[in-house]
Amino acid sequence: MSSVPDITIPPDLLPADGRFCSGPGKVRAEAVEALAKAAPTYLGTSHRQAPVQFMVSRLRNGLAEMLALPDGYEIMLGNGGTTAFWDALTFGVIDRKSLHLSFGEFSSKFATAAAAAPFLDDPVVVSSDPGTHPALVADASVDAYAYPHNETSTGVSAPVIRPTGVSAEDALVLVDATSAAGGLRFDPNNADVYYFAPQKGLASDGGLWIAAVSPPAIERIERLAASDRWVPASLDLKIALDNSRKDQTYNTPALATIFLAVSQVEWINANGGLEWAASRCDRSAGTIYLWAEARDFTTPYVANPDERSHVVATIDFDEAIDAKVVSAVLRNNGIVDTDSYRKLGRNQLRIALFPAIEPSDIEAITKSIDYVVEHV
Numbered sequence: 001m002s003s004v005p006d007i008t009i010p011p012d013l014l015p016a017d018g019r020f021c022s023g024p025g026k027v028r029a030e031a032v033e034a035l036a037k038a039a040p041t042y043l044g045t046s047h048r049q050a051p052v053q054f055m056v057s058r059l060r061n062g063l064a065e066m067l068a069l070p071d072g073y074e075i076m077l078g079n080g081g082t083t084a085f086w087d088a089l090t091f092g093v094i095d096r097k098s099l100h101l102s103f104g105e106f107s108s109k110f111a112t113a114a115a116a117a118p119f120l121d122d123p124v125v126v127s128s129d130p131g132t133h134p135a136l137v138a139d140a141s142v143d144a145y146a147y148p149h150n151e152t153s154t155g156v157s158a159p160v161i162r163p164t165g166v167s168a169e170d171a172l173v174l175v176d177a178t179s180a181a182g183g184l185r186f187d188p189n190n191a192d193v194y195y196f197a198p199q200k201g202l203a204s205d206g207g208l209w210i211a212a213v214s215p216p217a218i219e220r221i222e223r224l225a226a227s228d229r230w231v232p233a234s235l236d237l238k239i240a241l242d243n244s245r246k247d248q249t250y251n252t253p254a255l256a257t258i259f260l261a262v263s264q265v266e267w268i269n270a271n272g273g274l275e276w277a278a279s280r281c282d283r284s285a286g287t288i289y290l291w292a293e294a295r296d297f298t299t300p301y302v303a304n305p306d307e308r309s310h311v312v313a314t315i316d317f318d319e320a321i322d323a324k325v326v327s328a329v330l331r332n333n334g335i336v337d338t339d340s341y342r343k344l345g346r347n348q349l350r351i352a353l354f355p356a357i358e359p360s361d362i363e364a365i366t367k368s369i370d371y372v373v374e375h376v
């Protein structure tokens with residue numbers, strides 16, 4: 001990267017909040033203040049006692065409401081974030097063989113985890129070029145289909161659907177919603193395990209996994225737990241299910257993470273639910289993609305507008321402008337974490353559009369980038 005020019009963006013162009021990281025994402029100040037206020041009777045208290053269990057029950061109920069879960073679906077949670085949950089799914093939900101849509105860093109990682117399991121058949125991995133997603137096609141040899149609702153590394157979102165002609169009795173649909181949950185609309189009837197960690201769309205901190213599970217998924221968890229497959233206790237989904245039903249986790253969770261996630265979910269529900277939050281993300285996405293199309297030095301990386309994420313925008317820059325210099329100047333002006341996903345290796349900015357981020361701040365960041373590009 002060339003040296004970083006000394007450019008001061010005029011204060012009236014700057015966003016009110018400079019956090020645009022795609023993970024972990026912006027945590028709302030109101031939630032942090034509420035946590036500080038609740039701290040004396042909450043932080044540092046037992047997770048087996050009423051105050052914390054009540055917070056977990058608020059999280060489970062609030063999520064069931066936000067995601068409009070059908071009857072019989074349950075919210076489970078445990079420690080280790082989404083990465084640990086892939087291992088839990090590998091042990092406790094995939095029966096013999098899975099199919100993975102792989103179109104970026106995160107979706108490829110779950111495919112790799114399933115491929116490494118000695119007790120499973122090799123998975124079917126369907127890939128497409130970065131910046132696109134493959135089609136979901138039925139395959140009679142698999143008992144689970146896995147794909148992300150939003151591939152955070154590339155800014156591609158995929159619809160939550162079941163493969164044509166496949167019911168949950170034939171094969172389960174496992175959807176990684178780590179960056180999508182709370183920001184993208186979907187039909188929960190189309191997913192058997194809709195899972196995420198709360199540090200992105202839920203504006204909390206990392207370390208926890210959360211999953212909305214359908215009755216057929218619960219049945220699968222119970223059946224595999226009763227089989228002779230060895231499962232480490234910390235990844236055992238039957239143990240996690242039993243604890244979740246008691247508003248607990250198997251081992252100690254981060255109490256602040258749970259509190260901040262509750263704040264975000266209840267904030268979304270109080271304002272009109274997922275439809276309201278998704279509409280905010282639509283506004284932000286409309287602003288940034290329209291801007292990127294209107295400038296001659298930028299293009300939305302994802303060519304198909306239907307696949308462009310409304311929670312994480314990836315914007316390619318003309319080679320005449322070094323996007324790393326732009327993000328470094330932005331950082332010096334308090335606008336942080338706009339760099340492209342490191343392994344994607346493109347001349348690109350990646351900007352989160354999560355519900356916690358004000359749509360007016362997305363407008364402000366486009367003006368700030370215009371100013372930087374004019375002055376480099």
Ligand SMILES: *Cc1c(COP(=O)(O)O)cnc(C)c1O
Pocket residue numbers: 023080081082083084106107148150151152153176177178179197200206207
């Ligand atoms: C961030 C992310 C992950 C990894 O989440 P961790 O909680 O850090 O393990 C997995 N999948 C997607 C789609 C993500 O965005």
